[in-house]
Amino acid sequence: MKDAFGTPQSLLILGGTSDIALATARRLIARRTRTVWLAGRPSQDLENAATHLRGLGAETHTITFDALDPESHEAVLGKVFAEGDIDMVLLAFGVLGDQANDERDPVSAARVAQTNYTGAVSSALVCARALQAQGHGSLVVLSSVAAERARRSNFIYGSSKAGLDTFTQGLGDALHGTGAHVMLVRPGFVRTSMTAGRPESPFATTPEAVAAAIELGLRRRSEMVWVPGSLRLVMTALRHVPRAVFRRLPL
Amino acid sequence: MPADAASTSPAPPPAGPRRPVPASVPAPVPGPGPASAPVTVTGWGRTAPTAARLLRPRTYEEAAAAVRACGAHGARGGIARGLGRAYGDAAQNAGGAVLDMTGLDRVHAIDADGGTVLCDAGVSLHRLMEVLLPLGWFVPVTPGTRQVTVGGAIAADIHGKNHHVSGSFARHVLSLDLLTADGEIRTVVPGTPLFDATAGGMGLTGVILTATVRLLPVETSWMCVDTERARDLDDLLARLTATDRYYRYSVAWIDLLARGAATGRAVLTRGDHAPLDALEALRHGNDPRSSTRTPEPGAPWRASTRARGGRSPFGDAFPLPSLPSSLPLPFRFRRNVPAGGPLEFRTPRFPAAPSFVPDGLLGRTAMGLFNELWYRRAPRARTDELQRLSTFFHPLDGVPHWNRLYGRSGFVQYQFVVGHGREETLRRIVARISARRCPSFLAVLKRFGEGDPGWLSFPMPGWTLALDIPASMPGLGAFLDSLDEEVAAASGRVYLAKDARLRPELLASMYPRLPEFRALRQELDPGGVFVSDLSRRLGL
Numbered sequence: 001m002k003d004a005f006g007t008p009q010s011l012l013i014l015g016g017t018s019d020i021a022l023a024t025a026r027r028l029i030a031r032r033t034r035t036v037w038l039a040g041r042p043s044q045d046l047e048n049a050a051t052h053l054r055g056l057g058a059e060t061h062t063i064t065f066d067a068l069d070p071e072s073h074e075a076v077l078g079k080v081f082a083e084g085d086i087d088m089v090l091l092a093f094g095v096l097g098d099q100a101n102d103e104r105d106p107v108s109a110a111r112v113a114q115t116n117y118t119g120a121v122s123s124a125l126v127c128a129r130a131l132q133a134q135g136h137g138s139l140v141v142l143s144s145v146a147a148e149r150a151r152r153s154n155f156i157y158g159s160s161k162a163g164l165d166t167f168t169q170g171l172g173d174a175l176h177g178t179g180a181h182v183m184l185v186r187p188g189f190v191r192t193s194m195t196a197g198r199p200e201s202p203f204a205t206t207p208e209a210v211a212a213a214i215e216l217g218l219r220r221r222s223e224m225v226w227v228p229g230s231l232r233l234v235m236t237a238l239r240h241v242p243r244a245v246f247r248r249l250p251l
Numbered sequence: 252m253p254a255d256a257a258s259t260s261p262a263p264p265p266a267g268p269r270r271p272v273p274a275s276v277p278a279p280v281p282g283p284g285p286a287s288a289p290v291t292v293t294g295w296g297r298t299a300p301t302a303a304r305l306l307r308p309r310t311y312e313e314a315a316a317a318v319r320a321c322g323a324h325g326a327r328g329g330i331a332r333g334l335g336r337a338y339g340d341a342a343q344n345a346g347g348a349v350l351d352m353t354g355l356d357r358v359h360a361i362d363a364d365g366g367t368v369l370c371d372a373g374v375s376l377h378r379l380m381e382v383l384l385p386l387g388w389f390v391p392v393t394p395g396t397r398q399v400t401v402g403g404a405i406a407a408d409i410h411g412k413n414h415h416v417s418g419s420f421a422r423h424v425l426s427l428d429l430l431t432a433d434g435e436i437r438t439v440v441p442g443t444p445l446f447d448a449t450a451g452g453m454g455l456t457g458v459i460l461t462a463t464v465r466l467l468p469v470e471t472s473w474m475c476v477d478t479e480r481a482r483d484l485d486d487l488l489a490r491l492t493a494t495d496r497y498y499r500y501s502v503a504w505i506d507l508l509a510r511g512a513a514t515g516r517a518v519l520t521r522g523d524h525a526p527l528d529a530l531e532a533l534r535h536g537n538d539p540r541s542s543t544r545t546p547e548p549g550a551p552w553r554a555s556t557r558a559r560g561g562r563s564p565f566g567d568a569f570p571l572p573s574l575p576s577s578l579p580l581p582f583r584f585r586r587n588v589p590a591g592g593p594l595e596f597r598t599p600r601f602p603a604a605p606s607f608v609p610d611g612l613l614g615r616t617a618m619g620l621f622n623e624l625w626y627r628r629a630p631r632a633r634t635d636e637l638q639r640l641s642t643f644f645h646p647l648d649g650v651p652h653w654n655r656l657y658g659r660s661g662f663v664q665y666q667f668v669v670g671h672g673r674e675e676t677l678r679r680i681v682a683r684i685s686a687r688r689c690p691s692f693l694a695v696l697k698r699f700g701e702g703d704p705g706w707l708s709f710p711m712p713g714w715t716l717a718l719d720i721p722a723s724m725p726g727l728g729a730f731l732d733s734l735d736e737e738v739a740a741a742s743g744r745v746y747l748a749k750d751a752r753l754r755p756e757l758l759a760s761m762y763p764r765l766p767e768f769r770a771l772r773q774e775l776d777p778g779g780v781f782v783s784d785l786s787r788r789l790g791l
Contacts, residue, residue, distance in 0.1 A: 001301075001340065001345070001784050002299050003299065003751060003788065004296065004661070004663045004722055004728075004751035005728040007728060009755075009788065031728060032754070085345075133346055134327070134346040135301050135302040135347070136301035136345035136784070177291055178289060179289065179291055179301045179302025179303075179346070180302075219660070220723070221300075
């Protein structure tokens with residue numbers, strides 16, 4: 001169960017090797033979290049992550065989960081929920097893709113969309129139903145500031161996150177009053193292995209800062225969290241910039 | 252007053268220890284069936300909401316049917332809930348059922364000569380006071396609110412300002428009927444393991460259906476109250492230690508925002524039920540101080556200062572304020588001259604708190620201001636003030652939904668107890684709270700008397716401090732965790748009825764009889780019919 005400050009005792013991470021997810025897990029283990037499920041494609045990285053969290057004192061399990069195989073989600077995730085209540089699900093998987101390459105290769109562009117959107121829709125729905133049945137728990141979905149407005153430099157990734165973003169907002173409304181809570185997290189540029197080697201955008205942040213924002217959001221039972229918080233204002237302004245101008249901005 | 256409520260003897264408790272309930276009873280009405288939409292439930296602190304199906308049994312048969320439904324395959328159990336005054340998650344059950352017991356609210360019988368009452372568990376202490384006061388009886392133990400049910404009072408084994416004299420609520424329970432996981436009703440009497448597991452058992456041994464409670468005789472519905480200030484924590488502890496035994500009710504409000512030399516400054520409020528002659532004297536325009544009260548043998552707290560001829564009973568360390576006998580009757584006495592009968596029960600009611608209050612209304616500035624005023628406004632020393640029962644015991648009950656004032660994030664109440672001889676821990680904790688500037692205007696210190704037999708009962712001889720803190724305060728979770736460590740290291744404990752955040756690892760050291768409790772539950776309820784968010788969170 002979550003405590004009065006929204007800190008979960010058990011955590012399921014979809015995308016178990018994500019830097020943001022692991023930073024969040026570290027932070028929550030330091031507070032209350034004692035059980036962690038890491039879901040992802042079997043890899044040495046996933047095992048290493050599990051070993052690392054175990055070392056921090058959490059009982060950690062790994063499960064095989066593939067975002068690109070929606071048919072399997074019900075069975076895989078159902079097994080986790082059958083083991084016991086999950087207080088928080090962190091949907092953290094996603095790929096950035098390579099915009100230039102993906103524009104030339106529609107198949108790999110579709111793959112970005114399938115991972116970030118289709119896979120997220122099916123797994124989030126499975127988790128949402130389970131949370132609803134247990135009457136409590138948070139579904140935290142990592143969206144992106146890129147979901148807010150299409151940008152020339154990453155619109156394939158951005159559109160997949162926009163779909164996820166809209167889906168999550170609707171899911172939050174659908175679950176309102178069922179005890180389950182849905183929180184959308186919109187980080188800006190985060191320095192992770194996913195963005196390694198890319199030019200930094202303004203308002204760059206770290207996985208630790210995202211983790212801190214997630215913990216705060218849980219305490220406040222927020223529905224949407226921007227990281228850093230100032231991005232909320234920035235994006236509110238940018239949203240209203242006319243397209244002809246926006247197109248020319250160095251974003 | 253219904254005629255049956257005033258009959259002279261309580262109905263005999265149901266014969267036999269176990270009575271089966273007819274199996275073919277309809278589902279509870281209007282309690283919705285399994286298909287009904289869940290509702291979101293929180294404790295009084297309004298933190299950690301979870302959803303559950305609400306069932307509202309109105310007969311014992313409906314209650315039994317509801318318990319059987321809770322135990323059905325695939326159901327996530329159930330827990331009884333009264334008026335929802337437990338601060339934390341003790342009366343929530345995510346994804347399962349919550350049995351709203353307020354539909355079972357009959358007062359069956361009052362023994363007006365012997366002083367006992369037999370009533371349903373859903374009867375509130377407020378209702379009991381309404382019924383009992385005109386007959387000259389009072390509930391043996393009342394917490395800071397009347398809005399708790401008898402069942403909740405037993406399940407949390409509540410204590411009041413008279414714990415040092417009277418112990419906790421369950422000590423005054425002569426017998427109770429418990430609906431256990433098998434759907435049967437057992438009559439449970441004190442001295443048995445099931446009673447000790449149920450008293451303070453947070454509703455996890457079963458659903459309490461009825462209880463027979465021993466009452467306290469009173470002559471009036473007024474309180475004689477002595478108020479004094481303590482300049483710091485040491486002064487406060489010394490005063491409480493030296494003089495607690497002279498008062499039936501004793502409590503101290505602490506200003507936890509005061510720092511430096513004033514750390515732990517407090518206002519002590521102590522008193523007893525006003526005797527009839529004090530009221531009569533007042534009616535005739537005399538100073539009630541001149542009325543005499545004879546101390547009962549063996550009841551030292553009855554011997555108030557007044558009966559000792561103005562000489563301080565506790566030596567020169569605490570001299571009584573000298574009041575010249577020619578002093579005109581103070582205004583406050585006139586103001587409080589009771590208009591109705593001596594046993595009239597009147598409760599003020601102010602507008603309810605609005606349903607939306609932003610977080611942070613009760614922040615440091617507001618609380619600091621309030622605390623300063625509250626401390627300054629209290630007299631340095633005042634004796635024999637007449638107060639209404641509700642003013643003395645339940646000042647917050649006058650403001651419905653006052654818990655909303657803490658905003659959307661709600662608040663946590665932190666209450667712990669440490670034994671005598673552990674004053675150092677208490678001092679350190681008070682100093683840490685003061686240094687951290689935790690905004691708390693409800694900080695209450697009390698000296699507990701003998702502990703109670705309930706396995707998970709909170710009180711133990713020593714000092715207990717309770718404080719309300721807004722949950723939105725940054726870093727509060729980690730701070731309270733570190734206070735828990737100190738409490739546990741001093742063999743103290745925190746109160747489960749108020750808890751919403753204890754680390755499960757510390758529970759076993761705080762409650763040494765937890766293994767017995769778990770074993771009894773395992774035996775009595777192997778299928779886990781009775782479950783709450785509290786029991787899930789702490790692994791009770």
